[in-house]
Amino acid sequence: MRFLHTADWHLGKKLHGFDLQAEQQAAYEQILQLALDEQVDAVVIAGDLYDRAIPNETAVKQLNSMLMDMNLTHQLPLLAISGNHDSAARLRTGSAWFKATNFYLNTKLSQAFTPIVMGDTQFYLLPYFEPFEARQYFEDDDLRTVQQAMVKIVAAMQATFDPDKKHVLVAHFFAAGSEHVDSETQVTVGGLNAVPVDLLAPFDYVALGHLHGKDALQAERVRYSGSPVKFSVSEATQTKGVWIVDTDPFKLTFKPLTPIRDVRVLTGSFEELTTPAFYQQQAQDDYLAVQLTDRRVIPNVMQALRAVYPHIIELERVNGPVLTNNPATKIDPNLDPMTLLAKFFEQTTDDDLTDQQQQWAQTALTAAMKEEG
Numbered sequence: 001m002r003f004l005h006t007a008d009w010h011l012g013k014k015l016h017g018f019d020l021q022a023e024q025q026a027a028y029e030q031i032l033q034l035a036l037d038e039q040v041d042a043v044v045i046a047g048d049l050y051d052r053a054i055p056n057e058t059a060v061k062q063l064n065s066m067l068m069d070m071n072l073t074h075q076l077p078l079l080a081i082s083g084n085h086d087s088a089a090r091l092r093t094g095s096a097w098f099k100a101t102n103f104y105l106n107t108k109l110s111q112a113f114t115p116i117v118m119g120d121t122q123f124y125l126l127p128y129f130e131p132f133e134a135r136q137y138f139e140d141d142d143l144r145t146v147q148q149a150m151v152k153i154v155a156a157m158q159a160t161f162d163p164d165k166k167h168v169l170v171a172h173f174f175a176a177g178s179e180h181v182d183s184e185t186q187v188t189v190g191g192l193n194a195v196p197v198d199l200l201a202p203f204d205y206v207a208l209g210h211l212h213g214k215d216a217l218q219a220e221r222v223r224y225s226g227s228p229v230k231f232s233v234s235e236a237t238q239t240k241g242v243w244i245v246d247t248d249p250f251k252l253t254f255k256p257l258t259p260i261r262d263v264r265v266l267t268g269s270f271e272e273l274t275t276p277a278f279y280q281q282q283a284q285d286d287y288l289a290v291q292l293t294d295r296r297v298i299p300n301v302m303q304a305l306r307a308v309y310p311h312i313i314e315l316e317r318v319n320g321p322v323l324t325n326n327p328a329t330k331i332d333p334n335l336d337p338m339t340l341l342a343k344f345f346e347q348t349t350d351d352d353l354t355d356q357q358q359q360w361a362q363t364a365l366t367a368a369m370k371e372e373g
Contacts, residue, residue, distance in 0.1 A: 003041055004243070007047055007083075010050070012050055027259070042077040042102075046081060055090075080105045083210065091105065106126070112127070124169045131143055134152065168245075174211070175200070212226050221252075232263075235263060242255050269294050284310070290316070291317075
């Protein structure tokens with residue numbers, strides 16, 4: 001049995017206001033091509049297909065198109081679960097007839113104990129769940145954490161193991177020893193949802209979703225696929241991709257994906273970053289976290305940088321606060337607000353407010369005074 005392991009598509013997600021639809025579509029097309037080139041027997045999607053419980057119309061259309069393309073056009077069997085970002089009820093709409101095309105989508109804990117058999121393998125599809133769901137299913141009020149619930153869940157699954165088959169768990173949770181990054185929603189208080197890797201030992205492979213880096217966990221047969229697209233600056237150094245898993249003999253191969261726009265950190269002075277000899281050597285269209293080394297005031301610095309790098313997502317001064325050469329002068333606090341603002345702006349920037357800036361300030365001041373009145 002050979003299958004492709006992916007997860008955390010997060011369709012509908014934005015990166016600091018930038019729409020990622022094109023990046024996610026490009027990643028999907030690479031995943032599909034890998035599945036075809038590697039002649040996999042199935043594609044596993046370990047949760048978080050959407051970025052939010054109520055996805056926008058564009059995200060719904062995009063996911064439907066992807067799933068239909070894989071499953072109906074290319075006739076690839078799909079094994080998927082809901083994650084903590086998905087609405088289980090919305091995601092399972094239409095699932096009554098999915099199995100007719102070898103599309104298996106589990107969104108309820110109760111579904112996880114009936115294995116899907118493909119080739120030499122039993123797949124157990126365990127969607128993201130909260131401890132109260134396990135308490136209700138097992139009728140055990142003592143189950144207070146995901147870890148406690150997993151003890152019973154794994155035992156119940158083992159009871160259905162066919163000794164002549166391989167056993168794969170598809171799940172969406174935080175496994176012990178793995179690390180979070182900024183773009184992952186924290187679904188734990190005090191680490192209560194951490195599942196020890198040893199508890200997963202009965203399975204030949206555990207295909208995990210939830211954490212966005214493939215190296216978040218280094219267990220030999222328990223792996224996160226990571227997200228196919230970078231969703232935060234904390235993921236800038238990660239290599240995105242998917243796992244190709246062979247069950248017999250066991251083999252794990254990581255296949256990287258190439259982004260159409262990477263997420264990178266760019267460090268330098270304003271002069272350096274805006275010099276053609278420098279920026280013409282850069283992928284200017286990437287999503288960039290710019291770290292400025294200057295300590296001087298640079299008027300309209302973001303607008304100037306975005307004229308060269310249109311997809312700046314963060315701007316940081318790495319050498320401390322902005323310094324000016326202007327000595328501090330006393331300004332009469334009794335001046336009217338607009339005059340006070342103009343003098344302050346001139347003192348800190350060595351420049352006058354433009355007509356547009358004065359108009360914005362006056363509009364904001366008028367609105368503030370109206371609220372106070």
